[in-house]
Amino acid sequence: MTRERFTVHFLAETKMAKVDVNVPQLSESVAEATLLQWKKKPGDAVAMDEILIEVETDKVVLEVPAPAAGVLAEVIRPDGSTVAAGELIARIDSEATAAASAPVASPAPAPKAAAPAPAPAPAAKGDIAMPAAAKLMADKGISPGQVTGSGKDGRITKGDVLAAAAPKPPPAAAPSAAPVAARPALPQVQAPLDLSMLAGRPEQRVPMSRLRARVAERLVQSQSTAAILTTFNEVNMQPVMDMRNRYKDRFEKEHGAKLGFMSFFVKAAVAALKKYPVVNASVDGNDIVYHGYFDIGIAVG
Structure with missing residues (x-):
């Protein structure tokens, strides 16, 4: 009795990490739709339920969310394509989420040199107002920034506050135009805003x-x-x-x-x-x- 030896080869099946993106179900009376504009391009990271594209029908505009988180691996149908319900339009690589979202390690910053001590800030205007001037500003509701000090080292005096609170004279009236002729002139025709457009x-x-x-x-x-x-x-x-x-x-x-x-x-x-x-x-x-x-x-x- 002759024996024959058979060699059996086992092929390891690679787990697919691609998730299909399909056109959603349309209305009963609508047979096709138009892809408007992709909001992501291949290689961009996408989150679960993030809007990838909008689909326009004769009646409504539908949003197509991402069915999984990952990286947009492939765009099968470009902008402006006419598609049918359930048609495959893109694929998402769900296993690329960690690589896409992992932040790139940045080098440690070099030690900074000690900054020089800041110079003392100049005193605010409220601190250089004379006591009587400060009380008058509070009574009249005037801020120190509205008053120009004329005292020593720019101190605000009571006279400075009274000058700032004094009513300003009204602007001089514009000279009256010369009287028009007795015969009325025709209204002037204004030129269009953009002559080159015409x-x-x-x-x-x-x-x-x-x-x-x-x-x-x-x-x-x-x-x-x-x-x-x-x-x-x-x-x-x-x-x-x-x-x-x-x-x-x-x-x-x-x-x-x-x-x-x-x-x-x-x-x-x-x-x-x-x-x-x-x-x-x-x-x-x-x-x-x-x-x-x-x-x-x-x-x-």
Whole structure:
């Protein structure tokens, strides 16, 4: 009977120290999401439940916490990636916690030379005030720092306190302006804050986030599916009416056109767009286009 010898090799299994970071469960009606921005980069130490990244869906923004403490070993999906629920986006090395968090031993500091004895501090102003002056300052609520001493070695006297407490003369009034001409001048037109912004009609195109794109889509749909609500607000137009009555004749004589109220409305709209430039924009596909110019279209009947 022949015997055969078999050699069996045992392979030692290395314990895995990597912990997966997955996209959290999304809503039932949401199939995918967008990774916004990683708050950690590979090699950074992370703590348990520390926020690693935010995930944006069509409805909400979710935070993805670290499932374990350690070091962020690998980022699988970069910023801006479209991911699905449960998808692997990063890995954490949990065994690297001690190495990452252990402080580096610093060399012992060299012995310092003995510091020279500090010079005696000068006496405070409260200590160099004459007794009568100190009592008067306490009665009038004046601090020593508000009084300039004129006595010996800068001592504060009673006269110094009385001078500091005396009322200051009011500033001289500015000379009155010369009287204006009888004929009113047209108001000066102020130049825009940045003239270069109006040259060449510049635009800035910014991609919309997933949430903002869905909001824009719903707003467009609401124009045809929802009732349109119009609101009215009352404003005091008397100053505008007075200005129009004051300049309308001269304006028509110099420009050959009547000065109507629409001119004031357009000027107010442009001033509002300059103050809130984020409103001076339009939606083009998945981008928001911010305009560096001001176009006001008016429908005439």
